[in-house]
Amino acid sequence: MVIIKIIRLFLLCIVFTFSFSFVAKASYTSEEFQESLFEIGYKSIYEALNEGNEYFNQEIVLPVQLPPVAFTHSFGRFENLDGEVNDKYDIEYVNKDTPHNHYKISIQPVKYGIDFRGNLIDQRIKLSDGNEAIYSTKAVNGFNVLVFEKDKFQYILSVDKRISDIATHEILAEIANSIK
Template sequence: MPIQLPPVPFTHNYGRFNNPEGKLNDGFEAEYFNKALSENHYMIRVRPVENRIKFKKGFIDQTFKLNDENTAIYSTKASSVINLLIFEKDGWQYMLSVDKRISNKVTSEILVEIANSIK
């Protein structure tokens, strides 16, 4: 898991494992939010790369090279309410999402820093 968080205050966090019937949606989710500031919402989703979610080129705004030489894609177009940074590391697909309303505070560069904090 990343050791860095977005630079906004959170009041609550929780995590859960998903293991429904079959393997397609297996994974882990961690969610951070602020009870008083609903826009301060951040999530991490991790799933096996065999069950990765694929994104069409039309949904990709930028690509970044991470410190471990993996490529991350950044999307503001895949959702109307969140921005995403998606990358793979050690057999897992990570999806970092942040509410669009705080995209001026949690930029794509900050999400890349968070991705790079995974050891």
């Protein structure tokens, strides 16, 4: 079950990396770029957030802070798949002209969260609320992730490895700490 979730997350990140790279290289206008994401189920962050809040019957709290890189677009998607196991809320921040400026937040109930263990963990970080976050450069190909729990949800903050010198594990921890 855990392996399936990790593989699914890995494949999703690969699809987004290639799709954003293709879209950016195609020199689409901002409107065309936006439409291409709406066609695959993305919508405004807050429209998708409202869907997730209703579905989970609990307010999903988002981080206030973002990584210090330029993004041109942000999108949200609430995935309500068969059963509850894979239901989650995703946010993507991308730059249509700079595909490696890619940041993602995935939020799902803790009871269905991904279990990171062993050699996937690079570092354990203590957050300001006392919870522990796990930082990994190996769990998802092409992305560094910070995983933590807050208010019965598991949060996965992912940044493209190519901006890891700017969006460091310290920055990701600051972002996690910005959730109040």
